[in-house]
Amino acid sequence: MIVQLSCLRVCVLNVALFKQRSGDTPPGDYSAHHNPGQAHQNGTEFTLRWHHHDAKLADTMIRSWEKKQFIDVTLASGHRTIGAHKLVLCACSSLLESMIVAAQSAQHPNTHPMLYFHEVDFDDLAALVDFMYRGHITVTHHTLPGIIHAAQILKIRGL
Numbered sequence: 001m002i003v004q005l006s007c008l009r010v011c012v013l014n015v016a017l018f019k020q021r022s023g024d025t026p027p028g029d030y031s032a033h034h035n036p037g038q039a040h041q042n043g044t045e046f047t048l049r050w051h052h053h054d055a056k057l058a059d060t061m062i063r064s065w066e067k068k069q070f071i072d073v074t075l076a077s078g079h080r081t082i083g084a085h086k087l088v089l090c091a092c093s094s095l096l097e098s099m100i101v102a103a104q105s106a107q108h109p110n111t112h113p114m115l116y117f118h119e120v121d122f123d124d125l126a127a128l129v130d131f132m133y134r135g136h137i138t139v140t141h142h143t144l145p146g147i148i149h150a151a152q153i154l155k156i157r158g159l
Contacts, residue, residue: 031048031049031051058135061085061087061088061133062133062134065083065085065088065133068083070085071083071084071085072085072086072112073085073089073112073113073114073115074112074113074114074115075114075115075117075125076115076117077118078121078122080122082125082126084129084132086100088132088133089132092132092156092157093132093154093156093157095155096115096154096155099113099115100113119153120150120153120154121146121150123143123146124143124146124147124149125150127143127147128147128150128156128159131156131158131159135158
């Protein structure tokens, strides 16, 4: 670990020196900024910034969900199920967050919970999971009332 930290410090220094010498942003999707007046015991402090971090993170979560990778929670309605990521569900619903936290008891800290919703139609549930990952969905006039009702039951943020 010490070797990795030393390498990181060298890389940070090289990025910062590139910026100081050229006055340009280093190549890639990141930048380094010197924080004047912010010196610590270990030397001058720099801020590293990954531009478009939020878009890359969201894209990675969507792709992981589409490929069914790292799925750690299952939602069910009727006889059908859909997998998701706890982190996404918790970010998008206070109800789902409280259910997932309750399922993560000290006795079973690494469980893969299955949350069953008998009051929610599966197609509405699937549409809402899609909404939670993408931030938008397209629905018909016919399906809108069921989706809004399900969103109210599940306390989905943003709807």
